[in-house]
Amino acid sequence: MAAPSFLTPLIDMMFPPRCPLCGEPLAEQGGLCLDCWSQLAIPGEPACTLCQRPLPDRVAQAAPDGKPVCAPCMADPPRHEGIAAATLYNPVSRKLVLQFKHGRRIALAGLLGQMMAARLPRLEGEWLLVPVPLHRWRLWQRGYNQSALLASRLAKATGQRLVVDGLVRKRRTPSLGGLNRRARATALQGAIAPNPRRQGMLAGANVLLVDDVLTSGATTDACLRALRRARVARVRIVCFARVLDEALDDAKSVDTAVWHE
Known part of the structure; x- marks a missing residue:
């Protein structure tokens, strides 16, 4: 407050x-x-409508509906309707999230949340803000869920409803740092589920899935599967920092292991 x-x-x-x-x-x-x-890197245009991957001008201009989609999303369509990231993952955004997530600088939620709200497209109708969940032991150790704090700020900025416990993490997962995409998916299999107490609220709802950093997408995919089991209507993803190697020359030089729960 x-x-x-x-x-x-x-x-x-x-x-x-x-x-x-x-x-x-x-x-x-x-x-x-x-x-x-x-020194912050803000995602630019033109970009894929679904995943925010940067696209050449000629590709974007060729899209008949003005909504270009990249080749990877065409080959394997995502389970969501778009990603809104406040920044691209670079040393500056990394330092901000480190202070917020592990340095207990929770006052940064205001700044980060404000930047995320500025990148959201216009929301039509009612949406539920659902944060990526932490396991109860991780929450006890850290003292707060950083994604829930960001979701709370977004709820105030947009006037949409916060459902802080829409998803639950049923078991504690190991650190995903150093694992490939398949190994990450295996580690998260069955770990995230819809909260049975929120089933009626989630069914048929439009959901904004909130996270601090989006890296490989393994955790996001696990959340998306859980939300689909809850029969939500639509899902968009909003995060503070997004790792996109194509958009940032030094993305690979920055350690991403710190982001993984």
């Missing part, structure tokens, strides 16, 4: 606003300095 506006001068005096990445003084709380902001 944000502090009352009349307390802002007192808070700024006690805790001068600083960039959470480099410590540079800021005009107000909750932002980044200009230099750090300029």
Whole structure:
């Protein structure tokens, strides 16, 4: 909950606003300095309508309906209707999520959530915001589910309903870092399921699946399968950072293992 506006001068005096990445003084709380902001990589256009993979101009212009789809999505259509990522995965976004996820800087949820909301397409009708779940032991160790905090911010920004326990993680999964796509899928098999108590709410609903970072998509796929079992109508994915090797030359040079639960 944000502090009352009349307390802002007192808070700024006690805790001068600083960039959470480099410590540079800021005009107000909750932002980044200009230099750090300029180093974030924002997904560009043209891109695949379904997966956000960058496309050459000629491919995008050839799409008859103005909604280009990349070759991988045409060959293996995803189970969702699109991905909205606030940033591409690079050293700056990595540092932000590390501080938020493992550094207990939960106040960053406001900044990250605001950036995610800005990338969402116009939502028609009612949607449910469902975060990627944590296993109860992981939640107990960390103290919070970072995806749930982001989903809460998005719910406030969009006016849509938050269902924080729409999905449950039935068993604790090992770290997925270093595993290939097939091994990750095997590790997650049967781990994520719809919450039986929310079955009536999920059936026929439009769902925004919220995560902090989308890497290989193994966890997302497991969530999508669970949501389909709950008979949801539509699913879109929204995340803060997206790993796309094609869109970022140094994507492979940044360690992604830290993202995996």
